């Protein structure tokens with residue numbers, strides 16, 4: 291019997307709520323923080339999150355609160371599930387209540403605008419915790435499928451192997467199989483960059499292109515992800531695993547992906563403002579694409595697909611222009627990695 295841990299999950303959206311269910315099913319005690327009292331009441335009284343997971347029955351062990359101090363009391367793990375661009379401000383509010391010695395786990399797949407920092411770096415900036423206490427949990431984990439307890443794998447990544455193993459134990463269930471990895475940088479980058487590639491795949495699909503175009507974007511997207519990851523100190527093998535190729539394939543193929551769906555709307559000819567106004571949930575790649583391109587430029591890494599996505603989202607390029615820019619690049623040998 292593994293140790294019984296206590297986790298505070300901060301963020302009651304689709305993944306924070308679903309991961310609370312995984313933790314609870316794994317025997318971990320869960321306190322879920324959400325902003326809205328009516329959502330907290332629905333979780334506590336009806337065991338449901340009607341806004342994000344309609345029709346899903348949550349385990350009775352998932353208890354919710356609007357009080358972050360209450361959620362955080364005695365937590366072995368602080369699990370972060372808010373949008374990447376609000377994390378720094380959220381953490382500043384929560385700092386006084388975060389227990390000493392807790393492990394901070396990011397579920398988030400974005401890069402901060404302006405600083406171009408990974409989520410673990412934002413955590414370190416604000417909380418000053420050491421590398422043995424910052425982790426991520428990532429992989430091909432479309433929330434809706436996991437909320438149905440469909441089989442999935444994930445990776446618990448931390449520079450410190452024993453911490454990764456404790457996180458693995460805290461969220462391992464018969465339907466959710468977690469591996470460990472000490473390459474935190476690679477695992478975080480895999481999760482963030484795949485959202486940008488999924489936007490590109492969505493655009494291609496919205497323009498009416500088929501599986502060849504999709505495969506081209508996935509494979510060349512993986513190649514540019516590896517280049518960036520290696521330049522930032524990651525292990526290139528991470529990108530062949532769950533946090534890299536695994537998440538890329540799931541997200542680029544799934545109609546459940548918010549990033550892919552966002553791109554598809556653009557590819558069909560909707561404007562950025564129109565798509566933003568109809569997207570209620572977090573599509574991290576929209577903002578993170580700029581931070582990722584900033585990282586690539588700073589490290590002299592070529593990321594043509596990311597550049598095309600930034601051009602499309604933020605510089606007025608049309609889908610047709612973006613696709614043409616990719617297809618008319620100079621001829622070169624195929625290379626994977628550096």
Ligand SMILES: NC(=O)C1=CN([C@@H]2O[C@H](COP(=O)(O)OP(=O)(O)OC[C@H]3O[C@@H](n4cnc5c(N)ncnc54)[C@H](O)[C@@H]3O)[C@@H](O)[C@H]2O)C=CC1
Pocket residue numbers: 301302303304305306307324325342371372373374376380397398399400431432433434570571572574
């Ligand atoms: N949904 C999924 O399938 C998966 C999502 N992720 C990642 O998890 C992270 C969270 O995503 P989701 O839960 O899916 O997003 P979501 O859009 O479903 O929920 C976001 C949550 O953050 C809250 N929120 C929004 N603005 C806030 C603010 N200023 N301060 C505090 N809370 C705020 C919302 O009320 C909501 O509860 C993202 O980084 C996403 O990439 C990772 C794996 C799977």
Ligand SMILES: O=C(CO)COP(=O)(O)O
Pocket residue numbers: 399429430431432433485488537540541546547548549550572573574
């Ligand atoms: O990260 C995810 C699946 O692993 C979810 O992707 P979206 O944010 O595009 O829905």
